[in-house]
Amino acid sequence: MRARDKAAVSALRATLAALDNAEAVPVDEAGTRDLALEQAPIGAGATDVARRELSECSVADIVRAEAAERLHVASELTAPAHADRVARLRAEASVLLRLLDGNGTP
Secondary structure (H helix, E strand, O other), X not given: OOOOOHHHHHHHHHHHHHHHHHXXXXXXXXXXXXXXXXXOOOOOOOOOOOOOOXXXXXXXXXXXXXXXXXXXXXXXXXXXXXXXXXXXXXXXXXXXXXXXXXXXXX
16 A cells, blocks of 8 residues: 555545445434434434444455446446546456455555
8 A cells, every 4th residue: 555556545445435334324223213302312422323243244245346346337338438447447356356365455
């Protein structure tokens, strides 16, 4: 990362965001929507709920899906004008797949 590998940084940021979204608890599960006004929680953090904990398998599935999405989009971009974008998407997918294979860090 110190070499400022833009493809790796972009892929890892997007994948971290996808993992963060997967850990989020839907609003409906919080259980505070149907309360009367006098029963509504008050104060900082009063409506906070614990985030979901993802298994190692779930994390790998999300990373794999992020890589697959990049490869799919790259295969859809066939115009020569998109060659740079295709190369970047393939490089991002490669970074993610390397992490899954355990062949070192990007």
